Amino acid sequence: AQTVTQSQPEMSVQEAETVTLSCTYDTSESNYYLFWYKQPPSRQMILVIRQEAYKQQNATENRFSVNFQKAAKSFSLKISDSQLGDTAMYFCAFDSGGSNYKLTFGKGTLLTVNP
Amino acid sequence: GAVVSQHPSRVICKSGTSVKIECRSLDFQATTMFWYRQFPKKSLMLMATSNEGSKATYEQGVEKDKFLINHASLTLSTLTVTSAHPEDSSFYICSISEGQVGEKLFFGSGTQLSVL
Numbered sequence: 001a002q003t004v005t006q007s008q009p010e011m012s013v014q015e016a017e018t019v020t021l022s023c024t025y026d027t028s029e030s031n032y033y034l035f036w037y038k039q040p041p042s043r044q045m046i047l048v049i050r051q052e053a054y055k056q057q058n059a060t061e062n063r064f065s066v067n068f069q070k071a072a073k074s075f076s077l078k079i080s081d082s083q084l085g086d087t088a089m090y091f092c093a094f095d096s097g098g099s100n101y102k103l104t105f106g107k108g109t110l111l112t113v114n115p
Numbered sequence: 116g117a118v119v120s121q122h123p124s125r126v127i128c129k130s131g132t133s134v135k136i137e138c139r140s141l142d143f144q145a146t147t148m149f150w151y152r153q154f155p156k157k158s159l160m161l162m163a164t165s166n167e168g169s170k171a172t173y174e175q176g177v178e179k180d181k182f183l184i185n186h187a188s189l190t191l192s193t194l195t196v197t198s199a200h201p202e203d204s205s206f207y208i209c210s211i212s213e214g215q216v217g218e219k220l221f222f223g224s225g226t227q228l229s230v231l
Contacts, residue, residue: 101149
């Protein structure tokens with residue numbers, strides 16, 4: 001079974017600074033998909049970024065980028081120029097790519113952006 | 116992307132009563148929907164996979180007789196919490212898959228259930 005580990009329960013960052021959230025996973029699959037989801041205080045789950053394991057290039061979405069290290073099974077999220085609206089729970093998630101479309105979530109990291 | 120509507124957003128009920136939560140796919144015919152449960156400041160735990168026209172697939176440890184799932188159409192799945200107890204109080208979230216392997220899930224806005 002796949003597992004997803006987020007070792008930082010809480011983090012804080014000053015506005016405009018950069019922060020990196022860690023995620024590691026365990027799988028025997030060779031092709032899979034990784035996600036970072038954001039859950040702000042509204043509790044609506046929002047996709048931040050997605051990475052396909054067969055792609056070596058790290059995914060980037062505006063201020064959000066990942067450092068995907070397949071051999072190390074690591075998938076960290078970097079948030080640049082942090083904004084107050086980035087305050088949220090961040091969940092790393094794994095999809096084995098099977099036809100059941102199921103996601104396995106990490107326990108989450110609560111990020112607080114301070115003014 | 117798909118738009119998911121979940122209703123109600125918040126419900127309070129008495130112990131022993133049943134509560135139904137609806138999850139609607141507004142612009143996509145979803146053959147597969149997922150129901151998650153989330154405790155305060157915790158992660159999402161998959162409860163069951165709802166398949167249109169067939170029985171739901173429950174995760175280990177989830178009581179299927181307590182959490183009844185009905186996916187009668189391609190746009191609607193319901194979760195009924197039967198004979199609710201205070202320990203059933205939680206945040207319930209539905210999501211749908213557009214059926215493409217490795218693509219993101221679309222989430223409803225969640226339902227906060229409080230059982231008194």
